[in-house]
Amino acid sequence: MGRVPKSGLSGLGTHAFARRGSALILAVVLTSLLALVGVLFILTTRIDRMATSATAENRELNLALDTVLAQIQELLVADLPGVGGNQAYYDYPDANNVWLASGAPYEAGGVYFWRQISNVAGLPASQTQNVRIRVVGEREPIGADPNGVETNAGAAGDGVGDARWFPVPGVMSSKGQPIYAAVRLIDNGGMLNVNTGYRFDPGDNNKARVDGRSQLQVNVLALATQPGRPATAAHEAALLGARANNTASPAALDLAAYEREVIWRYLERPAVAGLDANTPFAYTPFDISDELETRYRFILNQTAVDTRLENWGLFRQNAVRTPVDSGGAELHTWFRRVAGGGLDPNYAYRAVATTYNMDRILLPKTVTTDAGAQLRRMVNVNTADELTLRAVITAALAEADPNAFGVVEKAIQITANLMDYIDDDDEITVIAGLSSPYYGFESPCIYLSELAYRQTKDPDTGELRTSYAIELYKPYFEDNDPRPGDWKIVIDNPATADFELDIAWSGSRRFHVLLAENAAAPLTRDYVVFADPEEPVDTMPLYGYNRRTYATKTVQDLGQAAFEAGATISLQRQVRSAGRWVVVDSRRVPDTWITADGVARSLQRDIAPHKCIRRLWASEAQTSIPGLGNAAGNYIDTQRPEVIQAHPANKPLTNIGELGLILARNAYSIPEGATGAECLIDLRNPAYRRLFNYLTVMDPAQNPGIAAEETRIMGRVNVNTAPAFVLAQLPWMQYGDATPFEKARAIVEFRESRGPYRSIGDLMQVDALCALAFDGRDNQHGDVPRGPDLTPDTARDDFEERDLIFTRISNLVTVRSDVFTAYLLVRIGTNGPQKRIIAILDRSRVNSADDKVRVIARYPVPDPR
Numbered sequence: 106m107g108r109v110p111k112s113g114l115s116g117l118g119t120h121a122f123a124r125r126g127s128a129l130i131l132a133v134v135l136t137s138l139l140a141l142v143g144v145l146f147i148l149t150t151r152i153d154r155m156a157t158s159a160t161a162e163n164r165e166l167n168l169a170l171d172t173v174l175a176q177i178q179e180l181l182v183a184d185l186p187g188v189g190g191n192q193a194y195y196d197y198p199d200a201n202n203v204w205l206a207s208g209a210p211y212e213a214g215g216v217y218f219w220r221q222i223s224n225v226a227g228l229p230a231s232q233t234q235n236v237r238i239r240v241v242g243e244r245e246p247i248g249a250d251p252n253g254v255e256t257n258a259g260a261a262g263d264g265v266g267d268a269r270w271f272p273v274p275g276v277m278s279s280k281g282q283p284i285y286a287a288v289r290l291i292d293n294g295g296m297l298n299v300n301t302g303y304r305f306d307p308g309d310n311n312k313a314r315v316d317g318r319s320q321l322q323v324n325v326l327a328l329a330t331q332p333g334r335p336a337t338a339a340h341e342a343a344l345l346g347a348r349a350n351n352t353a354s355p356a357a358l359d360l361a362a363y364e365r366e367v368i369w370r371y372l373e374r375p376a377v378a379g380l381d382a383n384t385p386f387a388y389t390p391f392d393i394s395d396e397l398e399t400r401y402r403f404i405l406n407q408t409a410v411d412t413r414l415e416n417w418g419l420f421r422q423n424a425v426r427t428p429v430d431s432g433g434a435e436l437h438t439w440f441r442r443v444a445g446g447g448l449d450p451n452y453a454y455r456a457v458a459t460t461y462n463m464d465r466i467l468l469p470k471t472v473t474t475d476a477g478a479q480l481r482r483m484v485n486v487n488t489a490d491e492l493t494l495r496a497v498i499t500a501a502l503a504e505a506d507p508n509a510f511g512v513v514e515k516a517i518q519i520t521a522n523l524m525d526y527i528d529d530d531d532e533i534t535v536i537a538g539l540s541s542p543y544y545g546f547e548s549p550c551i552y553l554s555e556l557a558y559r560q561t562k563d564p565d566t567g568e569l570r571t572s573y574a575i576e577l578y579k580p581y582f583e584d585n586d587p588r589p590g591d592w593k594i595v596i597d598n599p600a601t602a603d604f605e606l607d608i609a610w611s612g613s614r615r616f617h618v619l620l621a622e623n624a625a626a627p628l629t630r631d632y633v634v635f636a637d638p639e640e641p642v643d644t645m646p647l648y649g650y651n652r653r654t655y656a657t658k659t660v661q662d663l664g665q666a667a668f669e670a671g672a673t674i675s676l677q678r679q680v681r682s683a684g685r686w687v688v689v690d691s692r693r694v695p696d697t698w699i700t701a702d703g704v705a706r707s708l709q710r711d712i713a714p715h716k717c718i719r720r721l722w723a724s725e726a727q728t729s730i731p732g733l734g735n736a737a738g739n740y741i742d743t744q745r746p747e748v749i750q751a752h753p754a755n756k757p758l759t760n761i762g763e764l765g766l767i768l769a770r771n772a773y774s775i776p777e778g779a780t781g782a783e784c785l786i787d788l789r790n791p792a793y794r795r796l797f798n799y800l801t802v803m804d805p806a807q808n809p810g811i812a813a814e815e816t817r818i819m820g821r822v823n824v825n826t827a828p829a830f831v832l833a834q835l836p837w838m839q840y841g842d843a844t845p846f847e848k849a850r851a852i853v854e855f856r857e858s859r860g861p862y863r864s865i866g867d868l869m870q871v872d873a874l875c876a877l878a879f880d881g882r883d884n885q886h887g888d889v890p891r892g893p894d895l896t897p898d899t900a901r902d903d904f905e906e907r908d909l910i911f912t913r914i915s916n917l918v919t920v921r922s923d924v925f926t927a928y929l930l931v932r933i934g935t936n937g938p939q940k941r942i943i944a945i946l947d948r949s950r951v952n953s954a955d956d957k958v959r960v961i962a963r964y965p966v967p968d969p970r
Contacts, residue, residue: 161279162933166940169273169284169931174944176225177290177927178958180204181948186469187481188954194469194798195920196292197825197861200230205925206267206289208456209444209828210238211857217440219267220857222256223290226271233269240432241266243968246936247285258287260928261403262941262966264428265439273931282934293462293945294823294922297325297831299414300348300390300460301368301820303360304341305836312886312895317836317913318759320368320820321360324834328418328454332447332830333845347417349388356387363388368819369808372461391460393945393962399460400926400943402428404442404453405969414460423453427969447830448845457831461961463949464823464919465816466801472500481952482816485804486764487527487757491536494520497799505795514538515769519786521545522768526753531585535683544680544687546772548753549585551592552717553676553690554578554616555739556668556708557731559626562701569701570625573667574633574660575674576733577608577617578712581752582640582648586610590679593686594619596666597673604666611659613637614650616734621663632705632731633660658734670696689773695725707731709740715748715900718784720777748900749781761802762912764788765904781904788908789875794866803916817949821919824868825861829853835914837893841880848873848910862920868911878907923949924961941966 184202186194193201198221207220217238224233232254241259247270250257256266268287276284302325309315314322326336326344342353348367349357356362366375367388374386395414401407406415406424415421429439438451445452466483473479474496484497499516502509517536524534525545534545555576562569575594579586592608610617613635622629635658644652668674675691698708707729711721721742723729732738751768758764765788775784786793805815822831832849833839842848851873856862868874877884877893883901884892893909900906925946932939945961 162938163940165276165278165284165933166931166938169276169286170929170940170942172273172276173225173286173288173929173931174927174960174963177204177288178946178960180225181925181946181958182951182954182956185948185951186467187471188951193861193863195825195861195863196294196823196922197856197920199861200234203230203233204290205826206291208291208295208826210440211444212440217436219256222268223260223288225288225290226274226286228269228271236269238436239266240264240429240436242430243428244936244939247932248935258930259428260287260289260930260941262428262928262930262969263403263405263425263439264430265403265436267403267928268930270932278933278937282937285932285935287930289928291926291928292823292826292922293459293924293926294464294821294919295826295828295831296457296459296462297323297328297822297834298459298462298820299325299328299344299395299418300372302834303344304336305834307837307840307891307893315836315886315891315893316759316895317916319364320818320917321364322836323820323822323917325458327447327830327834328420328458330419332450332452343417347413348390350385351389354387365808369805369811371463371817371819375810393460396460396945397943397962397964399455399458400945402966402969403928404439404456406455407967407969414458418454418458420455420458423451424455444828446828446846446850447833452830457828459924461819461924461945461947462821463817463819463923463947464821464921465923465949466803466805466818467816467921468497468500469504469795469798470500472496472799482814483799483801485802485807486523486761486800487802488804488807491520491524491534494523495536498796501795501799502792504798505792509792514543517543518771519767519769522772523764526767527755527757529755531588532682533678533680533687535680542683544771544773546751546753546768548581548583548755549579549587550581550717550752551577551579551584551587551676551689552710552712553674553692554710554712554717555731555733556674556692556694557628557632557705557733558668558699559628559703559705560699560701561626561703563625570623571621571667571699571701572623572626572628573621573663574628574731574733575619575663577619577676578710578717579615579617580712580714580717582614582644582650585650587678591681592679593677595675595677596668597675598667598669599671601667601669604663606661606663606666609661611661612734613655613658614640614644614652618660618733619663619666620660620733621666626703628705628731628733629660632707633733634737635734636737637735660734668694670694670699687773692722698725705731707733711740711742712736713739713741713748715750715898715903716742718749718751718772718775719745719747719779720775721745722777745778747780748903749784750898750900750903750905751784758802760912760915761797761800762788762908762915764793764796764800765908765912769793785904787904788866788869788911791870794864794869797864797866797915798920817923818919821917823920823922824852824865824918825856825920826922835917837910837913840893840910841876865915865918865920867920868918869908874910875907877909878902878904884909923947 198205198207203224206223210217219236222233237255239255258268258270260268267289270285272283273286301320302323303321304326305322305324329340330336345357372390391414395412398412423442441449441451442453474492476492502512517538521534521536521543522545525547533547536543557574560571594606596604672694675688677686678689709723709729723740764786767786769786805811806813829846829849833846851871855871884894886895893913927944930941943964947959947961
């Protein structure tokens, strides 16, 4: 056998070693692969566990949000008048509305505070009222704050604390951790509704566009310009176009159609028979996407989102892109954006604009009429019947002062006067009272204005020869002549025969003279002159009568009538429906006035404009020359200059604030010298302030196609929550302001110092709103500058002028709201996962405890980028 070479042995050993090394590597690789598979398995298990945990956490957060949202909805239902027990009628952030947060902060000593933050968890008031604001990080751990003097949560998400954490009751995480929530609930009624408002131009010649009757007169155009700068025609066109398919179509300019088909349809497209639902609608109001962008994190702007509303108004300007992350200058700038009041150039409009708000004409409580009808909605004074008006006026007076005496009787009298002020006939309203009937105050308004006589004595026979005259005055050109057979003069003489004579008007439009003439003591030749220089030439278009009808003016013969010392001369009017006569005016002849000296004497009433109702007669000691048939040289009481506009308009009220023009007492028994406060529904008198919670002229049912029981109204402003900038956009609210937003700021300051407005009538306690009673101006719409007085009266600084600003805004303001924005933030544990949403809540269809609040939108809030 051959020898094996040495080198071959050596190679064999090497190959064996190599085989052993490969096996080792293979083992290592396999082990590594097994380890990797194990790790992957563990990672997969952990990822699955994490995903499962995240899913569970998300589910738990959603459950917490659902729980808190349901709790808020229950609070909103229970807060409604007539649903909860003794709920406050108004919505204002206070102890009666603990769930409602203040819309804007305030500053004190260089520190910023919320007057109230939302409390839906029963926290003590010390932790939710006058709470100091601090900056709160997006995921700042929940720390201990036993005193609760600062905000420790940011529900809205703009980086500024606006809430306090609380544990969600009955909800725990799967790991046994508590789930916390923070809530901020604000009122959309304190904002300008960009879908219902439009423009207010005091210089508009069309009075129907400046009288405060429509939501379109709320000046939302202010949102398109810098503070203090007027809107332009381009701004107007852009708004109208945006709400009408971005076109300059005729529909865009048809405001009446827009009001009818959008505002009074509550942004819901009206169904039209035979019209396909897919057919484009003429109008495109701003929608929920605009609302959610505007509400996003309070004043943050999502730069990746552009809405139609942002493209029209100045909503990106002064908004911030990222949350506030430090105090000092950054927090100060935030405060100016939120609380600048419209005067600060940094003011952020997105905080005061909305596309959707609502309130309702609900009564504070159910009222039952004498006929058994149950009333839940406010009563339209222009359409209501006697029983309905009586019931709600009685309830309003009793609510204002439960201990007041004679409430029922006063309510009956106001009802009668109100009905006669509105109706278009000349029949006095009669309402049966507890012991006697009550009579309304109806046109024509006619007064005894002058008594005159001239008496001589025959020197031979001693016979008295006397002429007697009675002048009647009808102050208002628009009043018709008295209907024959319905008016009469009655002379009740204490010693001689009484006398009655039906009045047959034969003088001028406003003056009528009844005369018993004795040739030995004549009056006609020297003292009867029919003249009325105040009568305009164009009486037909102004007052509806032809001047030529009165071309021939004559006195009415009194025949053998005479009045003597102590006689009572009364003007009586027949009330046909009651079958009786009512004394509408009277005057007693002074005891020592008649003297047989041949001198013609006159006893005159002050018939200066708007003073007849006050019964201001000259004293018998004052020598007056008769001026029958005219007012030249007539007596004027300079010591009592106050005027009272007391005249039935015989047309529906335009504004509910016109209640201040209605007499509160019997017009025919007003004492001499009575003031406006003693005669009228004095809107500054707290006794009448609750009338505005029961009476209205803003009635949805007056619009075509709207159900009689409808109560919802879009676009009004809640005076309890609106900032000064919003209030200043109401009609005439900037008229005569010495400083910007003077009246609007006064409204805010009043509620902050004295508490909420429980009725819009409480606005009349704000002195700045009543300043036109002392400005020495007529405030007529024809003046320069144009004023808010749209009637052609000549009464300066009277109650009507005092009430003008309130009257013009009275249809467009409220003390209630039904739509709110809820900012909700929930978190697992003190520093775990969290979730944030915005919800738009509408309770305008809630009428009982069983009804549900509508969630108009529920939107997860993305992180700011």
